[in-house]
Amino acid sequence: MRILVTNDDGIHAPGLEVAAEIARVLSDDVWVVAPELDQSGVSHSLSLNDPLRMREVGERRYAIKGTPTDCVIMGVRYIMNSTPPDLVLSGVNRGSNVGEDVTYSGTIAGAMEGTILGIPSLALSQAYSADTRMRPYWKTALRYSPDLIRKVLDAGIPRDVLVNINFPDCLPDEVNGIVVTSQGKRAQEWIRIEPRHDGRGIPYFWIAFTRGEQATASHGTDLAGIADKRITVTPLRLDMTDEPFMTRLAQVLD
Numbered sequence: 001m002r003i004l005v006t007n008d009d010g011i012h013a014p015g016l017e018v019a020a021e022i023a024r025v026l027s028d029d030v031w032v033v034a035p036e037l038d039q040s041g042v043s044h045s046l047s048l049n050d051p052l053r054m055r056e057v058g059e060r061r062y063a064i065k066g067t068p069t070d071c072v073i074m075g076v077r078y079i080m081n082s083t084p085p086d087l088v089l090s091g092v093n094r095g096s097n098v099g100e101d102v103t104y105s106g107t108i109a110g111a112m113e114g115t116i117l118g119i120p121s122l123a124l125s126q127a128y129s130a131d132t133r134m135r136p137y138w139k140t141a142l143r144y145s146p147d148l149i150r151k152v153l154d155a156g157i158p159r160d161v162l163v164n165i166n167f168p169d170c171l172p173d174e175v176n177g178i179v180v181t182s183q184g185k186r187a188q189e190w191i192r193i194e195p196r197h198d199g200r201g202i203p204y205f206w207i208a209f210t211r212g213e214q215a216t217a218s219h220g221t222d223l224a225g226i227a228d229k230r231i232t233v234t235p236l237r238l239d240m241t242d243e244p245f246m247t248r249l250a251q252v253l254d
Contacts, residue, residue: 005030005088006072022145036063044113047066054074095136105123126167181232193208194206
C-alpha cells in the first residue's frame with residue numbers, strides 16, 4: 001500500500017512525524033508532502049494567484065509553499081503521478097478538529113482533497129488542553145491509529161466520504177474506548193475578536209477562541225466523545241446538500 005502523508009501544521013511539525021510513523025506501521029511505501037509553513041485554519045483553499053514552490057527535504061519527503069490542498073494535489077498529480085497513493089493520511093494535527101473546526105481545518109481539507117481525487121482519506125487530530133498545549137499526548141494517536149485505520153479500511157470507505165478521527169487529551173491507558181460520532185456544534189460564543197494596539201497605538205485584532213463547552217455537548221457528537229476521553233470517528237460527506245430543505249424549496253419555488 002502506497003501512503004501519502006500531509007498536514008496543515010507544516011513540514012517541521014511533530015505531529016507530521018507521528019503521522020509518518022503511523023503510516024510506516026501500515027506500509028513501507030510512505031511519502032510525505034506537507035506545507036512549508038503552518039497553514040492552520042486555511043480550510044480547503046487553493047493557491048491560484050501564487051506559484052507553488054517545492055523543496056525536497058529528504059527521501060520521499062517534500063515541502064510545498066502552499067496549502068494542504070495544494071500539497072495533496074502536488075503529491076497525487078505530480079510527485080507520485082506514475083503510481084498514485086492508495087491512502088491519504090492528514091495530520092496528526094496539534095489540537096482536535098471537532099464541531100465547526102471541520103469547516104476551518106486544513107487537516108480536514110487535506111483528507112477532503114484526497115477524497116475528491118478518489119483516494120481513501122483520513123484526518124487525524126490529537127486534542128490538547130491548556131496544560132498539554134505544547135506537549136500533546138502524541139503517544140495516544142500513535143498507539144491507536146494503525147489498528148483503527150486498518151479496521152476503517154477493511155470496512156470500506158464509501159466514495160466521496162472522508163473519515164475524521166480525533167484522539168482525546170489523555171495518556172493511551174486513560175482512553176475510554178472508541179466511539180463513532182456525528183459532527184457536533186458549539187455554542188455561538190466560542191469565537192470572538194480580541195482588540196489590541198501596536199507600539200504606535202494603532203489598533204489591530206486577533207481572532208480568539210473560548211473552549212470548555214465540550215462537557216455539555218450533545219450526546220453522540222465528536223465534542224461529547226472527546227470530553228469523555230474517547231477516540232471519535234466521524235464520517236464526513238463531500239456532498240453538503242440539505243435534501244429536506246431542497247425539497248421544501250422546490251415546493252415553494254417551482
